Amino acid sequence: MDMTTGENLASESGTRSFRPQPHSLDSVLHQLHSKYQFLQSGNLATYIPELAKMDPNWFSICVMTTDGKLFEVGDSRQLFTIQSISKVFVHGLALEDHGRDRVLSKVGVEPTGDAFNAIILDEQSKRPYNPMVNAGAIATTSLIKGKGATERLNRLLEMFERYIGHETFIDMPTFMSERTTGHRNRAMAHLMLNFGMIDEKIDEALDLYFQQCSLMVNCCDLATMAATLANRGQNPLTGTQAVPACYVRDMLSVMYACGMYNYSGEWAYRVGLPAKSGVSGGVIVVVPGRMGIGIFSPPLDERSNSVRGVKVCEDLSQLLGLHLFNCAETEG
Numbered sequence: 174m175d176m177t178t179g180e181n182l183a184s185e186s187g188t189r190s191f192r193p194q195p196h197s198l199d200s201v202l203h204q205l206h207s208k209y210q211f212l213q214s215g216n217l218a219t220y221i222p223e224l225a226k227m228d229p230n231w232f233s234i235c236v237m238t239t240d241g242k243l244f245e246v247g248d249s250r251q252l253f254t255i256q257s258i259s260k261v262f263v264h265g266l267a268l269e270d271h272g273r274d275r276v277l278s279k280v281g282v283e284p285t286g287d288a289f290n291a292i293i294l295d296e297q298s299k300r301p302y303n304p305m306v307n308a309g310a311i312a313t314t315s316l317i318k319g320k321g322a323t324e325r326l327n328r329l330l331e332m333f334e335r336y337i338g339h340e341t342f343i344d345m346p347t348f349m350s351e352r353t354t355g356h357r358n359r360a361m362a363h364l365m366l367n368f369g370m371i372d373e374k375i376d377e378a379l380d381l382y383f384q385q386c387s388l389m390v391n392c393c394d395l396a397t398m399a400a401t402l403a404n405r406g407q408n409p410l411t412g413t414q415a416v417p418a419c420y421v422r423d424m425l426s427v428m429y430a431c432g433m434y435n436y437s438g439e440w441a442y443r444v445g446l447p448a449k450s451g452v453s454g455g456v457i458v459v460v461p462g463r464m465g466i467g468i469f470s471p472p473l474d475e476r477s478n479s480v481r482g483v484k485v486c487e488d489l490s491q492l493l494g495l496h497l498f499n500c501a502e503t504e505g
């Protein structure tokens with residue numbers, strides 16, 4: 174198959190709703206992995222040692238279909254910290270805990286065009302712009318219910334485990350480093366406290382936020398989490414409802430508009446799918462009703478998105494005709 178045009182796939186598909194056959198999806202993933210494996214651009218995140226010491230050659234692509242078939246290539250079982258991808262799922266739990274209106278009163282849904290760690294709030298409402306930037310994520314995390322820090326952390330871990338389908342844990346060195354260096358995040362929390370957007374338990378909220386960022390996952394886990402969202406909130410492997418189906422729409426809408434840092438508009442234009450990336454090099458992409466995609470490759474571009482991750486997704490979207498607004502038979 175010609176990987177630059179995807180010709181076989183396009184003719185094989187015939188229509189925009191092409192459902193890849195297992196063997197062809199597997200070979201597409203292997204070809205994309207070979208195509209980008211030796212791409213040497215981008216830089217590791219260096220603000221904490223745990224991220225700076227990742228291997229820039231780690232690279233994996235995983236897809237899980239909504240009927241639970243898993244396709245994996247590369248370093249798909251390598252563990253890494255989930256970082257900002259956690260924000261999607263904590264947003265879901267906040268919605269479950271409080272409902273749409275209350276969450277919306279504390280955190281907006283507007284893309285910013287600014288860096289994810291910008292210290293800004295909406296001028297009028299004093300809300301952080303959206304749950305995918307740090308300020309919004311800290312506000313979202315502060316909404317998680319629980320009697321104390323331990324109960325809140327346990328609820329968060331149980332929530333992640335519903336999506337992942339097995340037990341997981343927090344990387345203590347990453348958590349401690351995030352906590353020691355997180356001065357900007359602390360400044361945002363104080364700013365939001367000043368405007369009454371979060372309550373006084375700032376340190377507890379920040380610790381929980383640093384802990385959620387330090388959750389260990391592998392690329393297959395990312396695909397499973399994305400597939401759960403693609404499957405109306407039901408984990409395709411375990412059958413567990415990870416989040417009420419009614420909130421999946423909210424989660425995906427925010428991912429679509431705000432998930433890829435200040436590349437979100439161009440991502441929506443080029444790839445056309447809800448997604449979220451994180452500074453450890455992970456990306457999740459949701460193809461509603463069909464599949465979840467996970468990619469892991471640590472070197473980041475200047476907007477903090479995984480370089481290989483973006484390239485693979487642009488190719489996959491085009492080759493498989495995944496853009497949500499595709500209306501031509503085959504895409505140019």
Ligand code: GLU
Pocket residue numbers: 255256257258289290307351358386450451452453477
């Ligand atoms: N722990 C990081 C922070 O709060 C998350 C950054 C990210 O993945 O965008 O700065």
